[in-house]
Amino acid sequence: MSLNKLVKKSFSDGSFTNLSTISTKTLIQMNDVWASYDAKNYCLKEIKLSIDRGINYAIVGQSGSGKSTLLKIINGMMIPSKGQIRVDYQTPNMNNKQFKHAMSKIGYIPQSLGLVKNISVIENVLIGALPRIGKINSFLKKFPENEICEAEKLIKLVGLEGKSERKTYMLSGGEKRRVAIARALMQKPILLLADEIVSELDQVTAREIMELIADAQRRLNLTAVMVHHDMKLALEYANRVAVIKEGQKILEIGVEGDKIVDFQSGNMTQQEIMELYNRNEP
C-alpha cells in the first residue's frame, strides 16, 4: 500500500487526524539530479525523489553525504549539474526573478540558523515578511501593524512570549532555533526546509522543537523537508525518510500501517529496517 493510499485509508477511518492536510499533489520532483561544487566530484548522484504536499520528509545521512546540498538545490541556492528538479511547478534558481516569489514561500533554516545576532527577536522574525514590504518602508524598518501582530503571534507560538525585544545573541541554542522557526513561518511558507535543526540539542529540547514543527505543519498545511543526523528522531516524526550515503539515495522508507516499509527497492526485510532503526545513525 502506498503512503497516499494509507492516507486515504486514514481519512476514511479517522485514525490519523494529524494527517488531514496531506494532498496527493507532488510539491517537489527530482529526476536524476547530480550536483557538484567543483565540476569534478559529485556530492549528489542520480537523486530521484518525489515529495508530496503536506508531508514531513526526512533526509538522513552522515556528515558530508550531500544532505545540505540537497536542501540548497530545492530552494534554488544551488543549481544542479545535471538532471531536473521542479518545486511547485517551477525550476529553482535564486538568480531567476520569477523564482524569487517562490523563494519567499520557502522557509529555509540552515544548520547555522542564519539569524542576525545583533538585532532583537521580533526584528529577526519580521525579516520573514520582507518580500511583502515595500522598499522604502523596509529601509525605514516600518512594518504594517498586521505584520507586527503576526510576528508577535508567532513568537508566542514558538514559546518566546515576553522575549520579543531581547537581542538574539542573548538567547540559548534552543531559543535561537525557535526564532529561526518563527522567521520561517513569518514567510507564510508552503515549504519548510530545515537543516539539522535539532542535532546539537539535548533530547528534551530536540523533541520540543520537533513537536513545534509538527504543530506548525498541521496548522499551516505545510510541507517540511528536514535533514537529520539521528535516524530514530527522523523515523519518529517523518512520514518518509530518505537515507543519503556518499551522494546517493540508498534507501527510502516510510510508514505503512504499523510497519516501516522500504520504498526504494522493496528488498529490505522488516528485520533489516528495524536494525537500521535501532542503530540511531545511518
Place this chain on the structure above:
Amino acid sequence: MNPKNNLIIALVCAGVIAMSYHIDANPAEFVKGVPNLSIVLKEMTEVEPDLFGIAFWSMLETIEMAFIGTVVGIVIALPLSMLAARNLNSKFIYVPLRGILAAARTFPSILWAILFVIMVGLGPFAGILAIIMYTVGFIAKLQYESIEAVDSDPVEAVRSIGVSKSQLIRHVIIPESAPHLLSQILYMFDYNVRQTSILGLVGAGGIGFYIINYIKFFEYGKAAVFMLVVLITVLIIDFVSVKIRDKYIVKAQKGMEVKV
C-alpha cells in the same frame, strides 16, 4: 628557534643599521642633543597660566573641527563603503571606488589641509575639509572590510527568502557590521582630534596654530600651556572612549546584556 628565523632576524637588524647609515640617522647625535632637550624642558616648566583661557578656547575649536569632520566624513563614507564591498557589488563598481578611497587615504590630513588652505583660504574650514577627506578614505576602508567579514550564514539565509539587495543591506549587513562601526567612529574621532591639533601648522585652524607660532619664537613656556591642554584633552577622550567601548562593544561581543 630554527636557523631560518635567526637568519631573518639578522637580515632585519642588518637592514636597520644599513638604512640608518644611508639616511645619516646617527644615535650619537641623539646623545649629544640631550642637553638641548633639557634646556627646552626647563623653559617649558615656566608656563604662563594666563594663556590657559586662550588654550581652552582654541582646543574647543579643535574639538569642534574634529567633530564636524568626523561626522560629515562618516556620513559620506558609509554609502561609499556599501558600494566598495566586494560581496555586494560587481568589480566594475568596487575597483574604481577603492582606487579613489585609497587615494584619499594616501595623503595624511596635513597634506590635504595644505591643499584646502590654497582652495578656501586660511582657517578652520580648510582643516575640516582635510579631516573629512581623510575620514572618508579611512572609515570607508574599515567599513567595507567589516562588511566583507560579516558572517555569511545570515546573509545566505536571508537571501534565500528572496529579499532585494537593499533589504539585505538594511536588515542584515548594517546590523551585523554596526558594532565595528561604533568602535571605528570612536577611534576616528580620537585620531582626528590629534590630527586637528597639528593642522594649525599649515594655517588650517585649531590649537596647532598657537603651538607652532610659540615654538617658532622660542617661547616654549607658552607652547607648553597649549601642549598640556592637548594632552589633557586626548587623555579625557581616551578615557571616555574606553568607557563607551566597555559599555556598548565589549559587553555586546561577550554576549552580556547591554543596558542602554
